[in-house]
Amino acid sequence: MTTKPRNMLRTLIACATLGAATSAFAAPSFTIDLNAIGVAAPLLVGDKFQGSSTEMLTSDLINKTHSGDGWLQINSLTLANLGVASFGTSGFPAPPADLYVTFHLEDKLASGTFNTAGSTYTLTKLDFVLWADPNKNATFTSAKVTAGVASAATVTNNADDIILGFGSLITGTASLNNLGGAALNSVNLFALCSGAGQALIGSTAIVAPQCANDTGKKFFVAPDPFFELAFTEFNNTSQGFEVANDGTLVITQASGGVDFNRVPEPATLALAGLGLLGIGASRRRKA
Secondary structure: OOOOHHHHHHHHHHHHHHHHHHOOOOOOHHHHHHHHHHOOOOEEOOOEEEEEEEEEEEOOOOOOOEEEEEEEEEEEEEEOOEEEEEEEEOOOOOOOOEEEEEEEEEEEEEEOOOOEEEEEEEEEEEEEEEEEOOOOOOOEOOOOEEOOEOOOOOEEOOEEEEEEEEEEEEEEEEEOOOEEOOOEEEEEEEEEEEEEOEEOOOEEEEEEOOOOHHHHHHHHHEOOOOEEEEEEEEOOOOOOOOEEEOOOEEEEEEEEEEEEEOOOHHHHHHHHHHHHOOOHHOOOOOO
16 A cells, blocks of 8 residues: 555654654764865764854744744764864864854744743744855854844855755754743754765655755765754753844854754655655755
8 A cells, every 4th residue: 555645744753753752862873074074084973963053033923933044053073972072172173163054944833922931832944954164264143132123143154165964844842941041952854965966865865956066975974874864952041032122033042953863664665755845945045
């Protein structure tokens, strides 16, 4: 019997959510080769990228939704929550960052009062791109609110940067806590650039116009094929969000991280339905 696309998608979401719970205890390790982006260094093994994040979200006060963009600067690779490679130390890339993530996020109110501490949100979109900055010349500007007016989180001077991979949302939640902080957790499909106009989700090839080369596959050397899922999280404890006069939500000083895992069987079969998620629809955007 042929599985309907909707059922395939439900299976993938259910298995990915189970994978998220497993990842919270023990994310599997992966190996990266910094030589792929022009940095002479030994192979590094870790289980999570960590860094700092910021975003500006336009608020629809009628429909109680957010939409906006942000970035995550990656500054370390960890293994079992222990720092094993801090980018900027001897032999590794120099600050501000050689690796970073740009993302577009959309959500809708799930509970509580919109844009107020104690509210929770369901993510409806999270498209992200993982970049390498070989020349270490990208410029990062945090989102902020000045005199009641919000300004965006931007990445500039990045025309020469390389897309290593990209992803799109399977499921996720966000919240504004009672201490004035913000949090986000999501499960995402992850595609690794494997050539000009090509990418791989695990061993499944897809069309990817945003990929210019195979640097992504050369950078993530193990496992091979690489993981199909990326888990993202951003958290801060207090003074982490501010609402502008027009309702725009700005989140700053968030600690963020990305780790990976495999799609559990039999959900791998559902990869044929990835068109439903629009993972190949992302486009390289210059901030």
